[in-house]
Amino acid sequence: xxxxxxxxxxxxxxxxxxxxxxxxxxxxxxxxxxxxxxxxxxxxxxxxxxxxxxxxxxxxxxxxxxxxxxxxxxxxxxxxxxxxxxxxxxxxxxxxxxxxxxxxxxxxxxxxxx
Amino acid sequence: xxxxxxxxxxxxxxxxxxxxxxxxxxxxxxxxxxxxxxxxxxxxxxxxxxxxxxxxxxxxxxxxxxxxxxxxxxxxxxxxxxxxxxxxxxxxxxxxxxxxxxxxxxxxxxxxxxxxxxxxxxxxxxxxxxxxxxxxxxxxxxxxxxxxxxxxxxxxxxxxxxxxxxxxxxxxxxxxxxxxxxxxxxxxxxxxxxxxxxxxxxxxxxxxxxxxxxxxxxxxxxxxxxxxxxxxxxxxxxxxxxxxxxxxxxxxxxxxxxxxxxxxxxxxxxxxxxxxxxxxxxxxxxxxxxxxxxxxxxxxxxxxxxxxxxxxxxxxxxxxxxxxxxxxxxxxxxxxxxxxxxxxxxxxxxxxxxxxxxxxxxxxxxxxxxxxxxxxxxxxxxxxxxxxxxxxxx
Numbered sequence: 001x002x003x004x005x006x007x008x009x010x011x012x013x014x015x016x017x018x019x020x021x022x023x024x025x026x027x028x029x030x031x032x033x034x035x036x037x038x039x040x041x042x043x044x045x046x047x048x049x050x051x052x053x054x055x056x057x058x059x060x061x062x063x064x065x066x067x068x069x070x071x072x073x074x075x076x077x078x079x080x081x082x083x084x085x086x087x088x089x090x091x092x093x094x095x096x097x098x099x100x101x102x103x104x105x106x107x108x109x110x111x112x113x114x
Numbered sequence: 115x116x117x118x119x120x121x122x123x124x125x126x127x128x129x130x131x132x133x134x135x136x137x138x139x140x141x142x143x144x145x146x147x148x149x150x151x152x153x154x155x156x157x158x159x160x161x162x163x164x165x166x167x168x169x170x171x172x173x174x175x176x177x178x179x180x181x182x183x184x185x186x187x188x189x190x191x192x193x194x195x196x197x198x199x200x201x202x203x204x205x206x207x208x209x210x211x212x213x214x215x216x217x218x219x220x221x222x223x224x225x226x227x228x229x230x231x232x233x234x235x236x237x238x239x240x241x242x243x244x245x246x247x248x249x250x251x252x253x254x255x256x257x258x259x260x261x262x263x264x265x266x267x268x269x270x271x272x273x274x275x276x277x278x279x280x281x282x283x284x285x286x287x288x289x290x291x292x293x294x295x296x297x298x299x300x301x302x303x304x305x306x307x308x309x310x311x312x313x314x315x316x317x318x319x320x321x322x323x324x325x326x327x328x329x330x331x332x333x334x335x336x337x338x339x340x341x342x343x344x345x346x347x348x349x350x351x352x353x354x355x356x357x358x359x360x361x362x363x364x365x366x367x368x369x370x371x372x373x374x375x376x377x378x379x380x381x382x383x384x385x386x387x388x389x390x391x392x393x394x395x396x397x398x399x400x401x402x403x404x405x406x407x408x409x410x411x412x413x414x415x416x417x418x419x420x421x422x423x424x425x426x427x428x429x430x431x432x433x434x435x436x437x438x439x440x441x442x443x444x445x446x447x448x449x450x451x452x453x454x455x456x457x458x459x460x461x462x463x464x465x466x467x468x469x470x471x472x473x474x475x476x477x478x479x480x481x482x483x484x485x486x487x488x489x490x491x492x493x494x495x496x497x498x499x500x501x502x503x504x505x506x507x508x
């Protein structure tokens with residue numbers, strides 16, 4: 001006697017959203033450190049660093065950045081992006097150099113902007 | 115402050131004058147994202163290797179300009195943003211190395227020949243003969259000597275040509291043979307190879323870096339002096355050396371190869387103009403998108419995400435971007451766009467289609483059939499700029 005309900009395998013089970021899995025693969029920006037630049041008024045710019053791995057202390061990093069690049073900066077909490085370091089001026093190359101020096105692989109750092 | 119310097123093309127200065135009224139901006143060096151290209155570039159790298167950075171003197175520049183104009187006319191596919199580069203040349207920013215190298219190493223004959231006749235008027239008689247270009251190239255491509263020695267070089271060349279002229283030997287091969295006889299053999303070979311090497315290596319580099327269609331790489335050209343260093347010693351040759359040798363011989367054997375490989379992806383340079391004080395107009399965005407076979411919305415979305423700004427498309431199909439942007443900045447972003455969303459990663463072709471399936475974008479190559487998924491465009495974190503009062507939530 002074969003009762004479908006007793007079978008351990010349910011053929012109609014929801015096998016998880018294949019789309020979601022694919023999405024995670026494709027659109028995953030989580031493993032990148034994004035360094036962006038934004039224009040402010042005049043020739044002033046703002047650099048944001050998003051997606052810092054959890055093992056780094058953003059606060060300490062910010063302090064080091066500020067000292068190293070001689071600029072001001074702040075730590076912003078964003079709902080989506082989490083903790084974002086925000087620095088005054090265009091510090092993209094310097095950030096990249098700094099992080100690479102600290103042992104973060106260059107491939108994971110993504111510099112945006114012009 | 116009061117009037118705009120009409121003659122000044124550089125945005126930087128204008129801005130400075132506006133904001134700080136002729137005083138030095140303390141933040142200036144750091145805050146300026148748009149550091150302009152240096153006026154003149156040393157042709158010696160940090161470790162003392164001489165690099166051909168293009169022409170330095172006016173004389174050379176004139177010559178190279180003519181040459182590039184001619185070469186560009188012949189194979190326009192070779193240089194992306196051809197007009198742009200020519201324009202830049204007029205601004206005397208000798209930047210584009212690979213193009214010049216390849217231009218010189220493509221022994222097309224007539225163009226260069228004409229060119230030389232322009233340079234040195236005495237050689238007019240020889241217009242109909244495709245001269246040996248390796249030597250010409252080496253004369254121009256060995257930047258170790260300055261302009262003065264280069265002149266010497268040319269005169270040297272001339273003498274040789276005259277001697278050959280006396281014999282009235284119009285046969286190309288015989289001509290070459292004579293030249294190589296008149297020169298010492300190794301020297302000739304070395305220079306020839308070095309010149310070909312430079313071109314070949316530039317090619318390699320470009321293809322390795324995902325073939326930037328607007329490529330303007332500044333890698334130092336490899337000098338030909340170490341073309342076959344293993345001959346002197348008993349060591350084995352290394353792979354790069356062999357590779358170099360292969361390329362040099364390949365290009366020496368069939369010079370048309372370089373010209374053919376120059377069939378590259380051309381896009382009209384973005385025409386960027388300031389609209390008002392705080393907006394930038396990107397006029398030919400639709401043309402460029404058509405050329406890339408991409409929906410303009412996609413490219414525009416990417417532009418906005420990368421530039422971290424917003425904007426709109428006006429009635430005439432032009433894109434209005436908020437913020438001040440220069441042409442080269444837009445060009446840079448477009449270049450990234452092309453490498454990420456247009457170019458095929460497998461075959462470097464730009465003949466690709468962008469399709470959307472289940473919210474995921476796929477790029478499928480028309481020439482090799484490969485398909486890959488691409489990242490969705492995400493703006494990411496946007497910092498609060500401008501007045502807070504404008505932002506109701508903040």
